[in-house]
Amino acid sequence: MSSLLERAYNPDVLTCLANLSNDEVFTPPELANDVLDMLPPEIWSDPTIKILDPCCKSGVFLREAAKRFIKGLEREYPNLQERVNHIMHEQLFGIAITELTSLLARRSLYCSKFPNGRFSVVEFDSSEGNVRQRTVQHTWANGRCKFCGASNAEYDRDKALETHAYEFIHTNDPERILNMKFDVIVGNPPYQLSDGGNGVSAAPIFQLFVEQAMKLKPRYLSMIIPARWYAGGKGLKEFRDSMLSDDRMRKLVDFESSKDCFDGVNIAGGICYFLWDRDFHGQCEITNVQSGKKNSMVRKLNEHPVLIRSNIAVSIVRKVLSRTQDMWSEHALPRNPFGFATNFRGRAHREAGDIEILTSKGFQYISAKDVTKNANLVGHYKVLIGRLVPSNGELDTNPADGYRVITDTRIIGPSQINTETYLDIGVFPTEAEARNFDIYLRGKFARFLLRQAISSLNVTRECFRFVPNMDFTKTWTDHTLYEAFGLTASETEIIESTIRDASKPGDPNE
Template identity: 25%
Template sequence: MDERINDHSIRNFVLKPTNLKILKTLLKDKTTQKNIVWTTNEYSPYGSDYVAGKEITPSSVSNLPQLLFDQLIQPRLLKPEKFKLQRTREMAEVFTPSWVCNLQNNIVDNDWFGRKNVFNQMSGKTWKTVSDPISFPSDPHKSWKKYVDSRRLEITCGEAPYLTSRYDVVTGKSIAIRERIGTLDRKLRVVNENTENELDWFQWAKRAYQSTYGYEYQGDSLLIARINLLLTFAEDLKFRWHRKATVQEMGEIANIISWNIWQMDGRDDTVPYGKAKPDFYQISFDELFSNTVNAELTVKLPCRIMNWRAQRSAELSLIKEMNMPFADKTDCKGRKANMKFDVIIGNPPYQEETESDSTRKPPIYNFFMEQAYKIGNVVELITPARFLFNAGYTPKAWNEKMLNDPHFKVMYYEPDCTKVFPNTDIKGGIVISYRDTRKDFGAIGTFMKYPELNKILYKIKANSEGFLDGIIAVPLSYHLSDLMKNEHPDMLNRLRTSAFTNLADIFFEAIPKDGKKYIGMVGLLNGKRIIRYVRKDYIEDTSGTLNKWTLLMPEASGKGEFGEILGSSMLCKPGIGFTQTFIGIGKFDNEEEAKNVGKYVKTKFVRSMVGTLKVTQHNHKATWKNVPLQDFTNKSDIDWTKSISDIDQQLYKKYGFDEKEINFIETKVKGME
């Protein structure tokens, strides 16, 4: 796997005159009966034929100057850097290294075969191919033919690295046929080893293609994926039978590919910019006289996929309705659409790209996961891992549903995403999740980064009556009162960190001598903690902390790495509130208890439990729910007068930690004094 991919292979295929008919087939959209479209404006400076909604035609790709061709119809790794960056920014593309594709495909096959290392054995990010012919289980439902026929779909497939691995889409290294790891590569290997003549080989090779699916939004990536699958056929045929594929053979395979590797907006299962030919789709009377500007142009055309065993196509959306099997649905002509995917695999988009400059991009990978669960028996996807800790911006209800789904489990977790996707920052790490509707793995409940934490948390929960999150005041505990809003209607409607600047007319450096009652508010100004004074009747305290001693902690601290040092705390005395920069722990009658909490949060014991849920910079209330509540008075079973390291030892003893568990915390968690 040392040679670079031959960057002329795709160009040579497109430019070869004898391939024109095949190219026309590969550009076909079977749903619209027209051609696939560009779906991006990044090439629009080169002419009106290259705008997003324009069809890709043989002439629009074959008549290009060589330099321009290399910029458009090339694997992403060979494109100019400006196009790579633009695609990553606008389309949320994160390309998957071959070793990750291999890992995921191996996980699926481990389950299918009931054993590991069927096709290859991984060692880190490399692998060694099994040289012996693939042996199959004695179960008749696990024969080589059943394996070839298993329907497998790669979602948002890009250049289809999970299906065929002619090259590594990240490094550019070409991969020899015997070393390839894609779903289709594996099926073709099985066909190679189990057929004895060219006729049988071709029939089963076709079946391998008929049971291999993928969809993609980007037109150029889709075309490359289709060409990759077709060239894989030609290369495998030459490898097995030492001859070139005929035009007829290539045409048959190209037709299957144009059905099975289709263009789709995965958010609604429709054709991008899709509108059928008049004889294929008619606008309804209601649509024609709707309130839209142009009813015809707003038609969203559902994508159709082919069931090769039944020799008919049906709308993909049918199998998603009401989350029921495809076999229970009928198509537009009342025929049953008997099909469901055996395996769905891939690397979906992670976040919605918006026009806003905000760093908060709404996640969408959870949507793609849900859609995949509706149409696949087995679904294995690589995504951000924040939801496993009930963190991030995925819906909390969805996070909890996944953590309590008995059909769902984690196969691989990496807290440092750069080890998987270099130069990519994904807070909370990366997870390969696996869901099988036919198996009960038991609910995850609480996901742990390290197995050692499961037993530790069990001991803590078994010996605790309450947890620290129960005494934490959230950042928005203090609000501007209705009186303040009535007297100053032009000002902000809630208390923010920027209030010290934006509301300087009511926040003062010193208490004014105007006869009014004032309170202090802790906040940030130019990155420094300061106190400003505001009229007491201008502020509403919803936490009950204003007249108590409270320990303030920054709401944002660190990166979410396990065992990291938390931001410095601050004692907040009675008469002082805080802005949303902080959370407040406790409401105590005396300073000593607040100081003891300050010691407690610095212990390795506490920060190990915070680390079970804190996977981003945010230090919100929910990240503290695994930290047991203590008695912070002088009557406590913990001697708070001791050093922090000594308090740790007391806590280990209190919860019955063994030597191995103590050593884990001591080595994984950084010290604080």
């Protein structure tokens, strides 16, 4: 029994909370300390440093920072109580995201949810101390909040209910919230909110916390955010362009699998945290973390319009781009090329003048006259893939098994089209070219390059920006492609070990 208790016992409640999963992910203490480790060590012995967590949930960042200050300021304040008083009153500040998390954060930081009570390790006049929480309402415009994009239909609630209108991002002037300057801003913001699209659509909001924090002009900014901003994400292009072009981004730690960062939490596209240093100008140190193994490289974030997350893939992409600028993203068709939505259904029986349309229910029939978009392509061969990365983004894929990247390909012929359920990634006048492209796309070389521009669940034609266009009157194998682009043995081994073999033609999709 004692050995069972030893295995099950967890002395830190914040570690237990970190195993919860939602869009407001709690931060494990170990991860919080990894983030704080990026800051210069000398700040912990500086009594003038002020730290803000503008998205407090468990209070773990402030608690772990307090531990460091307590040790670092021992010489400055030999008396422990005087030291704690100074740290709690003058150096650590938080803005809680909900009333419940404000109580939790105060309990973590002050050892009491009421810092003016007798159980608090430090005495405040107010019941909130330096962990602030205010109930804020959304500002509606055309059915959405003008600050965070939340759906009016879902979040216009009774004032007694939690609205998820986070104070820090629901203002044009965040400096007025606390009316002070901060040296360090650190946190793990909420990731997204429903925007009312089709009842299941969600808009990212984590970038709003980063942008608001930068308005405060701290010396250092560090946040844990989803990594989907690297190459995709709804409404994230402006944020991506800004982050990639900012030479004050000093460090970026990348987790392709969110489970390597948050135990048991699945976040498509993975997770990252960064250090933005106001007084630094230079290239960024990017560290890939996978199953506990780390790989670091100093490079420019804006080498490409999207961020290639994998350090080991950089040299391969550079070789491909040095030999051709003709990329397949310029040749694939855009989403829904024939104008038929995913939920479109044709007729079960054929009539004169009909063509076939591939829907999520299989082939059905429509009149050829109903095709008013790209009608000139009806007579071509089309190579199709699904619009989503297989197996929910391959979140549970063991890297040792390799990644599929795309669903199985499918070729449809003349007088056949498809709904938006599928992505028409290649359209060719001859069957031979379509089949050669299909072989190419099912190869490891093309899928490896495709993977470098995918950052979430979705595959779009823009994801093919690193996949080169080839002469598809010829058949290309991975071996001939490795030779054509001058890849070394170690580079080919990276591709071979990263990407699994494609299933045989005709195998069912997963």
